[in-house]
Amino acid sequence: MMHTFASMFKNKDIRKRIFFTLALLLIYRVGAAIPVPGVDSTALAGSIADNSILSMMNLLGGGAFERMSIFALGVTPYITASIIIQLLSMDVIPALTEMTKEGQKGRMRLDQITRYLGVVLAFVQSFSMVYGFDRQFGILESSNTATYLFTATILTAGTQFLVWLGDQISLKGIGNGISIIIFGGIVANIPAQFVQVYNITVASATTGAEFSGILQFVLYLILYVVIILGVVVMELAVRKIPIQYSSSNSMRGKDVTYLPLKINSASVIPVIFASSIMTAPQIILSFVNSDAYTKVSSFLSLTSWTGLVIYAVLTFLFTFFYTDLQVDPDKIAENLGKSGAYIPGIRPGTETKTYLHKVLHRITVIGATALTVIAVLPYVLPMVSSLPSSISIGGTGIIIVVGVALETVAQLKGQLTQKSYHGFLD
Numbered sequence: 044m045m046h047t048f049a050s051m052f053k054n055k056d057i058r059k060r061i062f063f064t065l066a067l068l069l070i071y072r073v074g075a076a077i078p079v080p081g082v083d084s085t086a087l088a089g090s091i092a093d094n095s096i097l098s099m100m101n102l103l104g105g106g107a108f109e110r111m112s113i114f115a116l117g118v119t120p121y122i123t124a125s126i127i128i129q130l131l132s133m134d135v136i137p138a139l140t141e142m143t144k145e146g147q148k149g150r151m152r153l154d155q156i157t158r159y160l161g162v163v164l165a166f167v168q169s170f171s172m173v174y175g176f177d178r179q180f181g182i183l184e185s186s187n188t189a190t191y192l193f194t195a196t197i198l199t200a201g202t203q204f205l206v207w208l209g210d211q212i213s214l215k216g217i218g219n220g221i222s223i224i225i226f227g228g229i230v231a232n233i234p235a236q237f238v239q240v241y242n243i244t245v246a247s248a249t250t251g252a253e254f255s256g257i258l259q260f261v262l263y264l265i266l267y268v269v270i271i272l273g274v275v276v277m278e279l280a281v282r283k284i285p286i287q288y289s290s291s292n293s294m295r296g297k298d299v300t301y302l303p304l305k306i307n308s309a310s311v312i313p314v315i316f317a318s319s320i321m322t323a324p325q326i327i328l329s330f331v332n333s334d335a336y337t338k339v340s341s342f343l344s345l346t347s348w349t350g351l352v353i354y355a356v357l358t359f360l361f362t363f364f365y366t367d368l369q370v371d372p373d374k375i376a377e378n379l380g381k382s383g384a385y386i387p388g389i390r391p392g393t394e395t396k397t398y399l400h401k402v403l404h405r406i407t408v409i410g411a412t413a414l415t416v417i418a419v420l421p422y423v424l425p426m427v428s429s430l431p432s433s434i435s436i437g438g439t440g441i442i443i444v445v446g447v448a449l450e451t452v453a454q455l456k457g458q459l460t461q462k463s464y465h466g467f468l469d
Contacts, residue, residue: 051455059215060458064216067208068227075114075228079197081184111182113201118167118221121157121206123319126312128157133368146296163208166225169198217455218235219447225381229440270417274445276411280306282406284399299387299442302379304403307410308369310444314418317354345422355415362411363404372399417442432434451459 051057091145132139132153139156142149173194177183183190217223240263245256283301321343343350376395385391389398418439 047299048141051459054459057455057458059468060217064212064223067212067216068223071205071224072231073115074201075112075231076175077113079111079113079115079194081190082194083182083184087333090454107304112203113197116165116169116198116202117180118202118205118224119207119315120163120168121201121221123313124157124161124164126316128153130367159207163203165199165272166195169202173198173433182294217451219451222443222447223451225443226451234441241269271441271445272421273450274417274441276382277307277417277441278305278411278446278449280410282306282402284402285385286379286388287387289385302375303387304370304406305410306406307362307414308360309365309410309414310446311414311415311439312365313411314439314442316361317357317418320357321354338394345419346426348426351419351422355419356417357409358418362414363407366403366410370403372396372403375399414442 046301051061102443109381112323128139132143132148141154142153155226163185170191174191177186177191183194205224206221209224212218212220214220240259244259245253247256281303283303286302287298288300324339324343329379341347343353345354373396376392376399380391386398387393389395
C-alpha cells in the first residue's frame, strides 16, 4: 500500500491532480468558516444539538450548517436533484427516459436539467430553512422578507459554487468531485470529535477515576476501528456469479468469469433518502404551526425510539428500492444473452432473469441490514448505555468516508496503471 502511494506521488500528472484537489478542499474549508452576514450562529448551533435530523444535515455539510456559513447547505440539494431526475428517468417522464438512451449527448442534457433543478431546490430549501429557524430560534438580526431572500440567495450561491468545485475536482483532480467535497467536510470534523470524547472520558474524570476514563477512551477507539473494518467489508463484499461463454469448450478456470453483485449496491443513498423524508414534514410545519412542529420534531427525533424505528425501517426499505434502480437483472440477463454468455446450470432468458432477481434480493437483505445497523448505531448506544448523546460511533459519516476513500484509491490505482502502460509503450 505504501509503495502504491509513493508511486502516485512520483508520477508527475497524478501528483499534480492530488495537489490540485487538496487546494480546492482548502478553499472549501475556508468558505465553510465564513458565516452568512446577519445570522446568529450561536442560537442555531444550540438548536442543531437538540435535533438529531439537523445534526445529520450538519454532518453532510461538514459542520458548516451549524455555523450557517456560505456553504451551509453543502451539496445536498444537488444530490437530491440527481436522485429525483434519476427516478423520473425510470419510465416516469418519457422525455427524460429518451435522454438516457441518447448516449453522451443525452447525459449532458440530463446533467444540465439536474443543475437547474438543484438551484431551485437549494433556494427553496434555504428560504424555508431560514424562515423556519428564524421563527423558532430567532437566528436573524433583522427578520423581514428582504433578509430571507438575501440569506437564501447567498446559501444557494454557496451550493452552486461547491458543485463547481466538485466539477473541477472531477475534471482536473482525482475524480469523484461531489463525493470528495462531502468526504472532506466529514473528515475535517473527526479530530474535533476525538478531542470531545477525550475531554468527556479522560480530562473531566474525577480523582481516582482517571484509569476508568482512559479505558473508556481506548474502548471507544477500538470500537471505532472495528466499525470501520465492518464498513470496509460491507463495501467490498460481492456475490460472484460464474459466467460461462458458449464459445468455450471446457469448464477450466480460465474459461470461467464472474459477474460481481455488490452486497450494498445502494451505498449511502438510502440513509439520505430516509433523512430527507423525515425532515420534510418538519420544514412544512415550521411554516404552519409551531406547536405541531415541536410535537412532530419530538416524535421524529432520532433520540426517541419512535423516530429511530421509523428511520431504520425507511433506510431498510429504501436500500431495496435504490438497489432495484441501480442494478437491473433483466438488462444483465439480456446482455449476457447477446454476448453468448450464460450462468452454468441456468437456462438463458427467463430462468436467468429469475435467478438474478432471487440472488440480488437475498444479498440485498444482508446489505440493507448491515447499512441499517451502522446508520442507527450512533443513536442506539446513548439510549442503552451511559455514553453521552453528543458522542457518535459509526453512522452515515463512516459509510461515506470509507466508500469514497475506497473508490478514490481504486481510481488512482487505475490512473497509475494507465500511466505505466503509456510509459512502457512510449
